[in-house]
Amino acid sequence: xxxxxxxxxxxxxxxxxxxxxxxxxxxxxxxxxxxxxxxxxxxxxxxxxxxxxxxxxxxxxxxxxxxxxxxxxxxxxxxxxxxxxxxxxxxxxxxxxxxxxxxxxxxxxxxxxxxxxxxxxxxxxxxxxxxxxxxxxxxxxxxxxxxxxxxxxxxxxxxxxxxxxxxxxxxxxxxxxxxxxxxxxxxxxxxxxxxxxxxxxxxxxxxxxxxxxxxxxxxxxxxxxxxxxxxxxxxxxxxxxxxxxxxxxxxxxxxxxxxxxxxxxxxxxxxxxxxxxxxxxxxxxxxxxxxxxxxxxxxxxxx
Numbered sequence: 273x274x275x276x277x278x279x280x281x282x283x284x285x286x287x288x289x290x291x292x293x294x295x296x297x298x299x300x301x302x303x304x305x306x307x308x309x310x311x312x313x314x315x316x317x318x319x320x321x322x323x324x325x326x327x328x329x330x331x332x333x334x335x336x337x338x339x340x341x342x343x344x345x346x347x348x349x350x351x352x353x354x355x356x357x358x359x360x361x362x363x364x365x366x367x368x369x370x371x372x373x374x375x376x377x378x379x380x381x382x383x384x385x386x387x388x389x390x391x392x393x394x395x396x397x398x399x400x401x402x403x404x405x406x407x408x409x410x411x412x413x414x415x416x417x418x419x420x421x422x423x424x425x426x427x428x429x430x431x432x433x434x435x436x437x438x439x440x441x442x443x444x445x446x447x448x449x450x451x452x453x454x455x456x457x458x459x460x461x462x463x464x465x466x467x468x469x470x471x472x473x474x475x476x477x478x479x480x481x482x483x484x485x486x487x488x489x490x491x492x493x494x495x496x497x498x499x500x501x502x503x504x505x506x507x508x509x510x511x512x513x514x515x516x517x518x519x520x521x522x523x524x525x526x527x528x529x530x531x532x533x534x535x536x537x538x539x540x541x542x543x544x545x546x547x548x549x550x551x552x553x554x555x556x557x558x559x560x561x562x563x564x565x566x567x568x569x570x571x572x573x574x575x
Contacts, residue, residue, distance in 0.1 A: 276303035277564040278505055281551050282368060285503055285571040288312035292365035295319045295356075295495070297349035297488065300327050300374045302334030308366070309338045318342045319359065321349050323398035327376055348398075350487045352495060363497035371485065372507040373397075373475060375563060381446075385475060387467045390447030395471075395478045405474045409443045424482070424510065425473030432456050433470060446471075472508065482510060489518045493542050496574040501546065503571045512550065512568045519545050519572045546571040 282304055288294060288311035296305045299320030309318055320335075320342060322328050328344050335342050345355055349369065356364070377383050377397070384394035384405060395405035408420070414434045421430035436456035443449050453467040476482060492502045506512035521527055522543040526535045550568035558565045 275561075276300070276370065277561065277567045278551065278553060278557075278569050279303065279307055281569055282503055282505070283307050283311055285546060285551075285569070286366040286368065286501055288316055288366065290314055290316050293317050293319070293361060293363075294366045294368075295321065295352060295364050296368045296370075297321050297352060297492075298368070298370045298374075299331050299344065300324075300370065301376055302331030304368055304370065305331065305342065306334055306338075308368070309335065309341055316341065319355060319361075319364075320344045321347050321352065321355065323348055323401070324374075324377065325399070326380070327374065330376070348484065350484050350491070352488065353491050356495060363500065364495055365497055365500045367492045367495060367500070367502045369485075369488065369492070369502070369504045371481070371505060371511050378563075384446050385471070387446050387450035387465060387471055390445050393443065393445055393449055395475045397479050403478065405449075405478050406442075406444055408474055408477060409437055409449065410441050414438050420477045421470055421473045423473075424476040425469035426509070427469040427473060429457050476510070482514060485511060485514050486518075489515070493522060493574060498574055501571055501573045503569060506550075506568050506570070507566050512570070515570050516550075519543060519570060523572070542575055543572040544575055546573055 288308045290312050292312060294308050294316065296318060299305050299322045305318055305320050309316060320331060323346060325346060328346055331344055347355060373385050378386050381389035381391035384391050393404060393406040396402055417437055418430045418434035421427040421433055427433065433453055433456045436452050437443060440452045443452060450467040453470045457466040496502060504515045506515055523541050523545045525539060525541050526537060527539045528535050528537045547570050550570050553564040553567055
């Protein structure tokens, strides 16, 4: 089994126990789920969710030693409350969200997430739903493309890249896209491939990732039992900022503007932040898995 990012840290903070229920909202190939089921022996139960059918097939194989103690469903994590209702669950003791693109998705060229191979420009987590990255690149106008690149990719050359994309249509493969972006950016000295931010931005837009995070976090709090914990692994600043702000807001009784003399919001804290600062991978983990270097884990507990 491939050990997932921040594996031991997730188990330490979620504290899985026998007889309790857990949800892995982004089960992937089942690495974290395997750890949760192992730690909650003999009768902890896990609901695993993912929209990628390839990942779910691998997860079933990963978890085959825990038959009767898990259920895998092909569904977006934004439907977690619906999935709980179908199981007759009123609450769970722990929820994990491992955000962003997985190593499996990056390593399968046909999914179109990587510029390291020339493949169809897809980028959908769910291969049966929604517009592809090629649809975005070939149908949006220059202003809309530039906005996506700037907002979701924090790309300083968003305007130049958008112009180049318009002039180079049709763009149908990852190799074409990477080449167009590289030429648009030019020979500027960069620590990362010049197309990295463009690929990130398109992936986030295609899968509506930030909107999904904003939607699922309140549902996760609702799903938790008192003292239940939610753990979120983010891989870039946009995701991590949303999680940080949500945890901060939900750990305060009053969210009125600081200068307002009297509280009128009526807000009550629902969470206690367990990780004031994000937990990062160790040097050993980064050395063995360089893709883990940008991972950040935040954990909160329901009051």
